[in-house]
Amino acid sequence: MKQNKFVFSYLLILLFVLSSCSTNLKNSAESTDPFESLNRNIFAFNKSLDQNIVSPVSTAYVKTIPHSIRKNISNHLEWMDTPSTIVNSALQMDLENTILASAKFMLNGLSFGFYDFDNNETKIQKKDLGSTLAKLNVPEGPFLMLPLLGPKTARDFTGTLSDRQNLSNVSSNSVNKLSLVEIPVNLVDKRSKLAKNIENIYESPDPYTKMKSYYIQNRRKNVYGDTYLEDKNNKLDIEFEKLLQ
C-alpha cells in the first residue's frame, strides 16, 4: 500500500513536470493562465466558502482564543512543517538552513512544537518540494486556483501533494489522523493571520487577478530570493526610467 502511494506521488510529479515544461517564467511578471475561466469559477467558490464559513470561524477563533494560545497553536503547526524544510534544504544543498531547521525542530520537539524555545530568533527559510523543483530549473507551469487550497502553480501544487504524501509515508497512522485535524486548524490559523490582506483583495476591482499577482510575486520571492527581486527590479527600473522621460 505504501509502495503504491510512493508510485502515485512520483507519477504526479512526472505528470506536472511534463505538463509544465518549455518556458521558465521566473523573470516574467505574469504566470501563464490557460485555465483562467475555470480558475475564476473556483476562486468564486473559494471566496463564498471563505466568506460564509472560514472567515466567521476564524473571527470567532481570534475573539475567543487568547493570543498566547493562538501563538502556541501556530508554533506547533510550523513545527509540524519543519521536516519538509529539513529534507528540502538538504536536497537544495543549503547546509546552514538544514542544520538550523534540524536543531530548532529537535529543541522545540521537547514541547511538541507548542513552545518556541528560540523565541523566533533563528531565521529559518521555509522550503518545500516546490522550491526544490524550482532549484532544479523545473518551470512554474500554469497558474491553478484549487478548491480549498487556493492559488498555486502546477509546480508548487506537485510539491505540496508530494510533501503531504511523503509525510504520511514516513509517519504512523496516529500522526496521519492528527494531520486530518491539523489541516482545518491550519486553515483557520492562516486565515486569521491574513484577514486584512484577504479583505483588501476582496474589495479590489478584480480580486482574482490581484490574488494571482500577490501569490506569484510572493512565491517567486520565497523560492528565488534576492536573485528574483534584483531581476524584477532591473526590469521595472527600465520601465520606470522610460515613463519618467
Next chain:
Amino acid sequence: MKNSYNNLNLKKVLCITLFSFLFFQFLTSQSYSDNVKNGEVIVQKMIADAKQHAVKTIKLSPKERSLKIEILIKQFINLDFMARATTGSYWKKATNTQKEKYKSALLKQIVNTIEEHLNTLATLAYKPLKSEARGKKLVYVKGIIKDHSKKIPDVNLLWKLAKDKKGNFLVLDLEIEGVSLVSSHKAETMAILRRYKGDFKALLNTFTKSE
C-alpha cells in the same frame, strides 16, 4: 621645436580631459548622493507623518481615517506616474476626464492597500536599512517594520522614488515583502482593460463598483 610644441599641447589636452572627467564624476556622484539623501528624508517624513496620523485618528471611524490618510499619501506619491505605469499603452487613449477619474480611483485603491501598514507604524518601529541610487533618476530606500514584542513578523519595505517635473522627490512604487504595489495594480488594471477591449469607461465602472 614643433615636436615639443605638439607634446605640450597633447599634455594640455590630456590634462583638461582628465580634469573634466574627474570633475564630471565628482558632480554626478554628488548629485546621486544628494538624491539618495532626499529620498531618505521623504520616506522618514512620510513615516513620521503616518505615525502622527495613526495616533491622532485612532478614535475616528475607519471611513474618516481613510479619508485623512488619503490626503497624507497624496502629498508623497507621484500619482500621475502610477496611473501611467498601471495602464500601459491604454493611458494615451483615455480622455483627460477619464484620466482624472482613474487617478482618484487608483488613489483609493492604493490607500486601501497600504493603509493598514501605515497604521501599524504607530505601535511598531521603522528601521531604515539601505538606500541606493539606481540608474540616472531612481532612488531605492529600504527599511523594515519591527515589532519588538514579536507578535507580528518583520515586514520588509522598499520605497522607489524619483523627482517629478517640478523637482519634488515622490514615491513611485512601494514593495511590501517583495510584492510591488505598481505591478499588482498594473496586472489588475490590464486584466480589466483587456477584458473590455481597452474601454477606459468600463474600467472606471469596474473601479466604481468595487468602492
